[in-house]
């Protein structure tokens with residue numbers, strides 16, 4: 471029996487993407503390589519966990535620039551949105567999307583970061599995309615930096631630990647806002663700002679030689695501080711424009727205590743503070759919270775601030791919260807059983823099922839999260855990513871019968887409507903993703919999230935043609951009927 475869900479009339483339903491995962495055309499119209507385009511594809515059997523990146527040496531990176539080893543770099547090719555955007559945007563419209571979340575590749579606008587003048591060719595591409603969205607009646611949400619910092623900034627300035635990068639970033643962000651404020655109402659300065667500490671650590675060298683390592687993770691709170699400051703500058707600048715709003719974006723790792731053992735409950739509370747709420751606290755409440763100051767002291771982490779930084783943070787909280795929500799996990803003092811993921815191993819929850827990537831499906835966890843964030847911050851909420859990645863193949867009818875995706879979306883939509891009934895101010899949702907893309911974490915095409923199937927394999931072999939999955943038609947119907 472179909473069930474009708476209730477959502478506000480003007481609820482912003484849509485889909486989310488990121489430049490490095492869709493555009494391709496890595497060397498077209500003056501674009502530089504991004505740090506993500508330096509990461510070669512690695513077969514699943516050779517992947518241990520997050521990715522190949524930890525094993526990249528400095529020499530590997532230099533070889534990558536010219537691709538001396540003939541390796542495959544998936545994020546250089548994406549799904550060729552650069553040339554197919556009209557077709558894709560038309561399909562998004564057909565699926566019933568009202569808002570399209572996308573990101574701009576910094577390296578198209580300022581290839582080295584430190585140029586005086588912006589690259590007009592890069593701006594032209596995005597203007598064309600935004601015009602197309604407008605023509606199709608799609609609202610746009612732009613992520614200014616979705617992990618893909620230009621590699622020259624990493625090479626020449628050492629990345630975000632260098633304070634100069636704030637100015638380079640702000641110059642870039644200002645150009646986007648000046649050029650596109652009439653097309654783009656919603657702006658997110660950074661994607662999943664809480665993952666910045668991981669991303670920047672990819673390129674740190676260890677003492678013994680030239681291997682990259684995750685061990686210096688503490689140092690990257692400095693990178694993070696610079697990103698916080700860069701973000702507040704965008705918030706401050708955007709106040710000049712009446713028609714735009716700036717929000718934050720956090721990878722929302724929803725966690726529960728493994729059981730009711732107070733030791734585990736306390737452990738979860740503490741982890742939740744530093745791993746998640748800390749980020750929202752800084753960006754919404756405008757200051758480093760008390761527990762983070764204690765944490766930095768205890769762990770001997772020193773963050774260099776300049777005079778004025780605290781005031782900038784205080785004066786410029788973001789106007790709305792967005793977050794990605796894919797799964798939940800459990801926390802225990804003594805690590806318990808883990809999910810069998812080939813990307814991440816997470817604390818297992820005996821009540822939940824996991825995908826092949828070890829991501830535990832938890833729709834009620836979304837309602838829980840919405841309640842938690844609304845209660846703590848009381849600013850409007852927007853789910854900027856949510857979806858399910860699976861191995862998929864076209865069947866002989868040139869479609870994919872992705873009932874599991876329909877089920878995943880329906881169950882999450884239901885919990886969203888319940889959260890709204892609870893009293894939460896949730897104003898929109900962009901699924902990850904309307905169309906198959908290159909995976910962020912594992913660089914593969916095989917982990918497919920789309921309503922639309924894209925005929926490329928992990929090596930970018932295929933026609934690139936687009937095919938509607940069963941979920942495409944389901945989503946379209948849901949947009950008209952609100953029925954699951």
Ligand code: P53
Nearest residue numbers: 488661662721794859908909910911912917
């Ligand atoms: P992929 C890890 C955990 C949660 C969200 O991820 C994450 C990641 C990084 O992999 O990233 C977001 O493609 C990110 C998107 C990404 C999506 O989740 O690894 O904002 O760029 O594609 C899904 O399966």
